[in-house]
Amino acid sequence: MDTTQRTDQQRSADRRRRELLEAADRVVLRDGPQASMNAIAAEAGITKPILYRHFGDKGGLYAALAMRHTDALLDSLRAALDAPADRRERVEATLDTYLAAIEARPQVYRFLMHPAEGSGPGDSGFDVGKHSAPLLRRMGEELAQVIEERLDLGPGGQQLARVWGHGIVGMMHAAGDWWLGERPCSRAELVRSLADLLWGRLAAAGDRVGGPGF
């Protein structure tokens, strides 16, 4: 039987694939999302065609790379989301987990958010229609599911949960992106401010009185 044989080969191929992904990871971490296939191949000690045999095209490699990090980050977020604690505390823990992740490895984070939409000749495999980073979508859906499972939102609750899931993720992402660039405050302060926003402090705040004649 060639089954054992095949399994051996597959194992080897998988190991190689993992090595290649790790090399790609190093390069992306160093050069950012615009790392070239040549550079990645060189880092892995091989040449381009092998990369293409393993991943099809650049989109495939990037998708595989993104999947790893996305999975890892989503695991952390799920843990924070599932902690046995007050709702507010859980939300703050989740925000903090995300922000800590992007703070620790900004290059990876930037890469995840800009999956290099098809720029080559043939279609590179990325649908322009759903251009937004898959990570955001996945996080949004995930959060929506948690919200819908945990909260009693009445009729139409499922849709509401999805809107909120994507909305909250977007809020987290944009605020985090801005914060990474300007560092106007500590992470803890940012977390508190965002949680305050979600807790309706915007709606509850009082109007300012100083407006002259307006």
Next chain:
Amino acid sequence: MDTTQRTDQQRSADRRRRELLEAADRVVLRDGPQASMNAIAAEAGITKPILYRHFGDKGGLYAALAMRHTDALLDSLRAALDAPADRRERVEATLDTYLAAIEARPQVYRFLMHPAEGSGPGDSGFDVGKHSAPLLRRMGEELAQVIEERLDLGPGGQQLARVWGHGIVGMMHAAGDWWLGERPCSRAELVRSLADLLWGRLAAAGDRVGGPGF
């Protein structure tokens, strides 16, 4: 004096520049953000080097193009934000204005959000560090200013307003992006749901009871 002369020439150059931008606009509207310089030049009835003389490089052209749309959208948003109405109504009007804009011209919107990060040889002019679309940043800052002007947030209010500005803009953007792709509900419903989120309905919602043993 050559002043009048120069003014004439400058006028002519500005007109030309505007024509080129409009041509570029048409192409981007048709081909999406990955429109090539050749295609844009062809649409304008000229050849590449002229584009480069006018805009420096692709990044320059894209920046100029983005500026136009960004300005236009920001004007609409400011109008909605400044309407004489209830705070909730103003927030909903702003959300709706943004969503209507991206719904009407998705290609332009996508272009604005993905400014084609430097892919060419030399540095294309876009700083990778602040990769996020300038539109998002500008909207965030704008909203932050309005919030800070209008609301009495106590000490640290300015920072809070900035966090909220960028957070809300991100929420709007991500939810809008997702909504554009899936169209799970009407625009009005989406607006209501997002406003509800900002009004703290997430924090106020009751826990679900069905969880067995959890």
Next chain:
DNA sequence: CGTGCATGTTACTTGCGGTAACAGCAGTCT
């Protein structure tokens, strides 16, 4: 008339994504 100067062109370089086509090197089947 020649001198500036903006406008326009063709033709080129560079670099990247992607693809043949070929070269070893296992193990397998007859």
Next chain:
DNA sequence: AGACTGCTGTTACCGCAAGTAACATGCACG
């Protein structure tokens, strides 16, 4: 043993897009 398969790896190439150099033309000014 020898042909066959299937994987890994190479060099050399194509096509395309960004960006540039060098040349050509129309037009005002002295």
